[in-house]
Amino acid sequence: MTVVTQLLSRSRTPRSDTTKAALAAVVTMVLWSSAFVAIRAIGDVLSPAPLALLRLVVAAATLTVLIGVSSRRLPPLPRDRTSWLLVIAYGVLWLCCYTVALNAAELHLDAGTAALLVNIAPILITFGAGLVLGEGFPRPLIVGGAVGLSGIVIIGLGTETEGDWIGVALCLLAAVLYAGGVLIQKTAMRHVDATAITWLGCLIGAAALLPWTPQLVTEVAAAPASAVLGAVYLGMFPTAIGFSTWAYALKRTDAGKLSVSTYAVPAISVVLSWALLHEVPTVYGLVGGAVCLAGVALSRYRPRAAKAGKSGPTTAEPAP
Secondary structure, eight states: HHHHHHHHHHHOOHHHHHHHHHHHHHHHHHHHHHHHHHHHHHHHTSSSSHHHHHHHHHHHHHHHHHHHHHHHOOOOHHHHHHHHHHHHHHIIIIEEEIIIHHHHTTTTSSHHHHHHOOOOOOOHHHHHHHSSOOOOOOOHHHHHHHHHHHHHHHHTTTTOSSSHHHHHHHHHHHHHHHHHHHHHHHHHHSSOHHHHHHHHHHHHHHHHTGHHHHHHHHHHHSSOHHHHHHHHHIIIIIIIIIIHHHHHHHHHHHHHHGGGGGGGGHHHHHHHHIIIIIOOOHHHHHHHHHHHHHHHHHTOOOOOHHHHOOOOOOOOOOOO
16 A cells, blocks of 8 residues: 555544544545646646646556555555456546546636536436445435536536537536546445555556657647646646545545535635636636535435434545
């Protein structure tokens, strides 16, 4: 396991596991929020696929070094064909395709609006978890899903050009890929080590993008140092560290519950985007984003009687 997850795993008490899973979720949300801003800042210098390739190569290299420093041996690899197929699907759909789609979307939309749109994913994850992972379909989920989708429509009303609509479509595609990646990852982690799936996912995602290597070399040669450093940051922190802490928390938390923590990402991204890039989403984007978050909150609502009827949580609660 990596240095980060090794530190988190030292204590084995249930209470400590709960706290550390929450801490891991907080680290992930802050790093993922910063990724939206970094992508927006350098997206006009490095094209979507080459930027994704550089990000994943750096992430894979970082994780390899961290694994070597912390354990000096490879993490346990998948043992059967099904597990390998799940890991490959996770690496291609989430780490490769999602990253490219998000990079392309932020050529058309500001970082805050992109974060708001991509965060329809928690609704999709909750529906998917009910269908695939057996979490059920309570009434609040149906109502919240409808409200959340109406928020996407409101955000769309604020688009004025064809490019904006392309950005919205790409963000929605990214959300679907994100949701699918989480469900696949959660399923795979029943049999695959959390560190292994993150490391292998980065390697597989980078391998899928290797055809863009010549374009990456050309663009990096012409890019300013700040853009290259921005891509390195994306690989080292939001990807290598952020996805490791995410995997740590996901291993100990239901997928639907953990996805709640990502609701903080748009708010953090908007603040960072305003502070660093002087970008503020449109009024439609802010209102629509608020409606999306309200829908997600409704989807996770549980009456007090239902909560009291539970014997107690069996997994770590995610950070707010």
